[in-house]
Amino acid sequence: MASSNPETESNNGSSIAKEPEKPQIEAFRMPTMEEMRAQEVWNNCAVRSVASGVMGGGLGLMMGMFLGALDNPIMQEEMTGRQQFMYTMRQMGQRSWSSAKAFAVMGLIFSAAECVVEKARAKHDTTNTVVAGCVTGGTMSAKGDENCKKEYNVSFMGQDEV
């Protein structure tokens, strides 16, 4: 490349014009102690699971607010505009809080399980994710058993009243 003849240069004029200046390769720096400690923070299982839980809570909040806003009150014709608005607001608040809790717990348990399994196995596989998913699913279903019964009862009761 550096020792090209004039003939080849004229032939390859287009290719040389296409070839832009190569990006300068930076010299490799060893990480400082602060950088290493900052990276070590994210290796801690507790920190990772709490961060995941917080992110899951945020996601649940957004999802609950969105789904709660779509909820229509039962007696829509009889309510005034302001009453409908208050009803929708309350629904949004309730649903966002409950789904935020559920998603936060899910995120926390999944992240903690994956972190623990990966540290124990000392390998980076999809097996870690699979086991963590199993643990999360099992926990959520074991937790939600009585809630499911309650929800089913309420919904059946609502149908009976109608």
Place this chain on the structure above:
Amino acid sequence: MAANNPMGVDKEQAFGMAETEMEYRVELFNRLAQTCFNKCVDKRYKESELNMGENSCIDRCVSKYWQVNSMIGQLLSAGGRPPM
């Protein structure tokens, strides 16, 4: 000369010993890094950072290597002949 060197070795000898020690240490570090890298890190690189599994693998590898190294060093230096 004797007043400056209470240990009884002169400067060249100490320098030679330090050089040998340095070579030994460098060799040890290079072997350790190469062994644990070959053992713990998958050759198909997916990202540039060490993930957690590799981190804990490297921790364990270095710890074992160091322990074995010091054990063998003690056996060789104390016994003079490896117990076989």
